[in-house]
Amino acid sequence: MKILDMGSLNLDFVYHVDHVAAPGETLPSSSVEEHLGGKGLNQSIACAKAGACVYHAGKIGSDGMALKEALEENGVNTQFIDQVNDTKNGHAIIQVDKNGQNSILLFAGSNYRITEADVDRTLAEFEAGDILLLQNETTCVQYAIKAAHDKGMQVVLNPSPMSAELASMDEMKYVDWFILNEVEGNQISGETEPEKICDSILTKYPNAHVMLTLGGNGCMFKDKNIVARHPIFKVKVVDTTAAGDTFTGYFLAGVVKGLPMEKTLELASKASAIAVGRPGASPSIPSLEEVESAQL
Numbered sequence: 001m002k003i004l005d006m007g008s009l010n011l012d013f014v015y016h017v018d019h020v021a022a023p024g025e026t027l028p029s030s031s032v033e034e035h036l037g038g039k040g041l042n043q044s045i046a047c048a049k050a051g052a053c054v055y056h057a058g059k060i061g062s063d064g065m066a067l068k069e070a071l072e073e074n075g076v077n078t079q080f081i082d083q084v085n086d087t088k089n090g091h092a093i094i095q096v097d098k099n100g101q102n103s104i105l106l107f108a109g110s111n112y113r114i115t116e117a118d119v120d121r122t123l124a125e126f127e128a129g130d131i132l133l134l135q136n137e138t139t140c141v142q143y144a145i146k147a148a149h150d151k152g153m154q155v156v157l158n159p160s161p162m163s164a165e166l167a168s169m170d171e172m173k174y175v176d177w178f179i180l181n182e183v184e185g186n187q188i189s190g191e192t193e194p195e196k197i198c199d200s201i202l203t204k205y206p207n208a209h210v211m212l213t214l215g216g217n218g219c220m221f222k223d224k225n226i227v228a229r230h231p232i233f234k235v236k237v238v239d240t241t242a243a244g245d246t247f248t249g250y251f252l253a254g255v256v257k258g259l260p261m262e263k264t265l266e267l268a269s270k271a272s273a274i275a276v277g278r279p280g281a282s283p284s285i286p287s288l289e290e291v292e293s294a295q296l
């Protein structure tokens with residue numbers, strides 16, 4: 001079973017600040033770093049580090065070759081990544097405050113150059129039963145969901161960043177796996193309690209699987225057969241960027257490998273706790289060996 005991640009590839013400019021800048025405020029930063037990120041890239045690398053077979057599809061801009069190289073270095077197949085030379089790569093301006101919390105401003109750039117023809121050409125190389133993983137930082141998300149569903153692929157949606165259009169889209173009915181946080185769960189279901197968020201999604205889409213992350217309260221998985229929860233591993237927070245992406249990649253790899261759900265949640269929770277203790281997006285994602293040997 002192959003995982004195709006059709007997702008964003010961003011250059012992340014990370015500024016360390018006392019607090020996130022308020023409207024109208026001019027704020028000095030103590031340092032700036034440039035990292036490779038994008039929810040798509042981070043999730044592909046996390047899946048690959050967790051031991052899954054991952055293909056990444058997407059578009060890099062004239063300045064984005066390092067992103068493709070990083071995916072290759074981490075064992076991700078990049079044959080479906082194209083470079084568009086007449087646009088800049090997508091990028092993110094990330095403020096990380098003294099508590100490790102972040103605020104992210106996105107410029108889509110090359111990520112918005114994925115076309116329906118790109119989706120069709122890429123999906124033609126995959127089969128029923130393979131997995132399509134999507135976030136919401138690229139074009140053609142809705143088109144790709146329907147096209148993958150029509151082929152018999154399993155659709156995994158991490159609806160981040162959430163938009164009103166995504167929350168109300170008709171294609172939600174084709175999503176097999178939802179991987180989302182409480183805020184996104186609330187935007188889709190209107191509910192605030194974790195149990196009610198899961199139940200509301202499962203009432204509408206009874207065959208779906210819901211993986212809900214709950215920040216400091218851990219995570220909850222629910223489908224028509226299983227309910228499982230896992231608490232967080234408590235660590236010193238350095239930078240929360242890509243913690244959710246690390247969780248998503250490790251979770252999906254556990255599902256593909258057929259691990260018991262309790263084990264999958266434990267590995268995903270541990271991997272994201274390690275990522276929270278390190279700076280940057282993709283550089284913070286731990287290897288499977290690190291996750292398995294970590295004493296948290």
Ligand code: RIB
Pocket residue numbers: 008010011012036037038039040042091092104137241242243244245281282
């Ligand atoms: O989830 C973290 C990611 O969100 C960052 O790497 C940034 O590029 C944005 O896509």
